[in-house]
Amino acid sequence: MQRIYLVGFMGSGKSTVAKALAKVSKMSMFDLDKVIEQKAGQRISDIFYAHGEAFFRKLEHDALLETTKQTGIISTGGGIVEREDNRNILSQQYVVFLETAWTEIVERLKDDQERPLWHQDLEVKKQLFDHRQVLYKEVSQFVINTTYRSPENIAQAILENIHK
Numbered sequence: 001m002q003r004i005y006l007v008g009f010m011g012s013g014k015s016t017v018a019k020a021l022a023k024v025s026k027m028s029m030f031d032l033d034k035v036i037e038q039k040a041g042q043r044i045s046d047i048f049y050a051h052g053e054a055f056f057r058k059l060e061h062d063a064l065l066e067t068t069k070q071t072g073i074i075s076t077g078g079g080i081v082e083r084e085d086n087r088n089i090l091s092q093q094y095v096v097f098l099e100t101a102w103t104e105i106v107e108r109l110k111d112d113q114e115r116p117l118w119h120q121d122l123e124v125k126k127q128l129f130d131h132r133q134v135l136y137k138e139v140s141q142f143v144i145n146t147t148y149r150s151p152e153n154i155a156q157a158i159l160e161n162i163h164k
């Protein structure tokens with residue numbers, strides 16, 4: 001497998017699992033949010049506040065396209081599936097959906113200060129969550145529930161699925 005993409009809602013553990021998976025698989029890893037921050041010289045939240053979400057989505061799309069020329073584990077941002085062109089790219093790759101219960105997401109992100117889209121009404125976030133679950137399923141080949149599993153255990157399960 002040349003590339004493994006991780007998708008899922010904010011807080012599903014994409015960034016954390018990508019690191020654990022890189023460790024056990026000895027593959028390199030890219031966190032799209034980190035790639036965008038380095039390229040823009042700004043934090044994700046500052047990009048959102050200074051230039052708006054659409055501008056961030058363009059940077060995100062460009063970064064995703066770049067990864068198709070590379071090898072490794074790619075941790076995406078939760079909104080990667082919002083754009084149809086991104087879903088078309090992902091549909092041609094090996095994609096793992098980290099499925100996580102809503103109540104668990106709320107618990108994991110209760111002290112979050114980093115994610116601009118987490119700072120809105122709970123109702124609005126829940127609607128976003130429901131809307132995106134369908135899209136994550138649509139682009140993924142493998143779904144793994146993360147709710148009662150450690151990042152290391154999830155990484156191991158992904159590796160086993162690839163080698164089976």
Ligand SMILES: Nc1ncnc2c1ncn2[C@@H]1O[C@H](COP(=O)(O)OP(=O)(O)O)[C@@H](O)[C@H]1O
Nearest residue numbers: 009010011012013014015016108146149150151
């Ligand atoms: N499997 C897991 N079990 C418990 N907590 C987790 C798990 N995966 C991630 N977390 C925690 O949830 C929070 C969000 O994780 P992160 O990897 O940043 O998610 P994402 O990149 O999907 O937004 C972090 O505090 C992280 O430590």
Ligand SMILES: O=C(O)C1=C[C@@H](OP(=O)(O)O)[C@@H](O)[C@H](O)C1
Nearest residue numbers: 009010011077078079115116117
């Ligand atoms: O869900 C989203 O739209 C976003 C998720 C974030 O990444 P994580 O899913 O890693 O938190 C980050 O890309 C940005 O704040 C937007």
Ligand SMILES: [Mg+2]
Nearest residue numbers: 014015075076
């Ligand atoms: Mg992340």
